[in-house]
Amino acid sequence: MSGDAALDTAQRLIALIEAFVRESRPQAKLTVTVDSSLERDLGLDSLARAELLLRVEREFNVSLPDQTLNSAETPRDLARSVMSAHGTHHAAVDRSLRALVVEDTHALPVTATTLPEVLEWHVARHPQQLQIYLYGDDDREYEISYAALQEGAQAIAAALVARGLEPGDTVAIMLPTGREYFFSFFGILLAGGVPVPIYPPVRLSQIEDHMRRHVAILQNARVKMLITGPEAKPVALLLRSQIDTLDSVLTGSDLAQKHAAFTRPAIAASDIGFLQYTSGSTGIPKGVVLTHANLLANVRAMGEVVQAHAGDVFVSWLPLYHDMGLIGSWLGSLYFGFPLVIMSPLAFLARPQRWLWAIHRHRGTLSAAPNFAYELCARKIDERELEGLDLSSWRYAFNGRSEEHTSELQSHHDLVCRL
Numbered sequence: 001m002s003g004d005a006a007l008d009t010a011q012r013l014i015a016l017i018e019a020f021v022r023e024s025r026p027q028a029k030l031t032v033t034v035d036s037s038l039e040r041d042l043g044l045d046s047l048a049r050a051e052l053l054l055r056v057e058r059e060f061n062v063s064l065p066d067q068t069l070n071s072a073e074t075p076r077d078l079a080r081s082v083m084s085a086h087g088t089h090h091a092a093v094d095r096s097l098r099a100l101v102v103e104d105t106h107a108l109p110v111t112a113t114t115l116p117e118v119l120e121w122h123v124a125r126h127p128q129q130l131q132i133y134l135y136g137d138d139d140r141e142y143e144i145s146y147a148a149l150q151e152g153a154q155a156i157a158a159a160l161v162a163r164g165l166e167p168g169d170t171v172a173i174m175l176p177t178g179r180e181y182f183f184s185f186f187g188i189l190l191a192g193g194v195p196v197p198i199y200p201p202v203r204l205s206q207i208e209d210h211m212r213r214h215v216a217i218l219q220n221a222r223v224k225m226l227i228t229g230p231e232a233k234p235v236a237l238l239l240r241s242q243i244d245t246l247d248s249v250l251t252g253s254d255l256a257q258k259h260a261a262f263t264r265p266a267i268a269a270s271d272i273g274f275l276q277y278t279s280g281s282t283g284i285p286k287g288v289v290l291t292h293a294n295l296l297a298n299v300r301a302m303g304e305v306v307q308a309h310a311g312d313v314f315v316s317w318l319p320l321y322h323d324m325g326l327i328g329s330w331l332g333s334l335y336f337g338f339p340l341v342i343m344s345p346l347a348f349l350a351r352p353q354r355w356l357w358a359i360h361r362h363r364g365t366l367s368a369a370p371n372f373a374y375e376l377c378a379r380k381i382d383e384r385e386l387e388g389l390d391l392s393s394w395r396y397a398f399n400g401r402s403e404e405h406t407s408e409l410q411s412h413h414d415l416v417c418r419l
Helices: 003-026 046-058 076-085 114-124 147-162 178-191 204-218 231-242 290-308 323-334 344-351 351-360 370-379
Strands: 130-135 141-144 170-174 193-195 223-228 248-250 273-276 288-292 314-316 338-342 366-371 396-398
Touching: 003 046, 003 076, 046 076, 046 344, 046 370, 076 344, 114 147, 114 178, 114 290, 114 323, 130 147, 130 323, 130 351, 141 147, 141 178, 141 370, 147 178, 170 178, 170 204, 178 193, 204 223, 204 231, 223 231, 231 248, 290 323, 314 323, 314 351, 323 338, 323 366, 323 396, 344 351, 351 366, 351 370, 366 370, 370 396
Parallel strands: 130 338, 170 193, 170 223, 193 273, 223 248, 314 338, 314 366, 366 396
Antiparallel strands: 130 141, 273 288
16 A cells, blocks of 8 residues: 555544544543554543444445454554455355254253263263354354363363362463363363453453453462463463462463373362452452352252243353353353353454344344443444344343443453443
8 A cells, every 4th residue: 555545544544533532532632643542542442442443444444353453552553454454354244044953851950069060961961962152263163062061171171180280279261262261161170170260361462461460369369270371371470479379370282282081079069169250440359259059059040030941042242251151151051951152252342243143143042241232232233234133033131230330341351341
């Protein structure tokens, strides 16, 4: 692209951002430059940036990569993305129907007292039945059966035990939505450990700050091991001196090595299923101990209210480090034997229509979101992108909000939304 075209792009982009900032923050008197920080200088949180990107795409008739939502920190970054995206367009949302058929049974693991027992119950009866239908960040779709979930978890468990994990030890999971997360969560349980889900870093430039935010949680939980992505591992290792219990920082490749079979420890209903922490964005992170008995009682009660059954399909983009995404969406679908269709929070924020079309495509019956997500879909999706959308299968739309809702959304890493 010529220098004149680049200058024109930058000027149009600055004008668009100035108009957007005036609209979203009418009381603020701000000057927008090519190097203004979208978040720090202009006060645009993750939701505002998502809306800004939609406007940029329409103004320049381009399709920006999803990761632009996290990677673009200044108007200059946005201009580069726009210039490199000229002539490219996202593939159309798959509108074909993809029914997720599972075994029609009214039986439930009512005698199970722990989460591993729930998984074993399903593996014993329908090992190849679909449990998770995952939309990956690499634009691929993955199917995970009950047997595959157990096999992946057992491999993780063996690796953790080989590295010294003992029953009752806590293991933090700082991973995005993906197969590694699902395998790691149950792998920790099978090894007798206690999962501690915490949100993963969003931007590479903020990994160090992100890790420092989590020191208080890792200290309080007395975490022995941390499972994270390769980008965060070097910083985590540097912070290990501040966490006297932390022995190992592990990535998926570290845990992929084969290890000898291990003896599974006994797990009781009163044992801890996982430790749930607040993000700490509005104060010191607070933890809650959730036993297997707590979790199963919660799941069973929710299922009874909505009359959950194997014919349901839960569609979710919610984070897996908080209750509605982890307990309501995943563990609920796991227990009642229906598929979970899941994508990452970033995939939803970048293209909100993906959530709705996933419900359409898979004939979703259950789904959940906080207030802002419904508002985003109602106000920001172009009507042309909803032509042919059929949500008639959706029988329960759960809505979650709390007093902390607004402050929790000041940055993308706080998409927990206190559901």
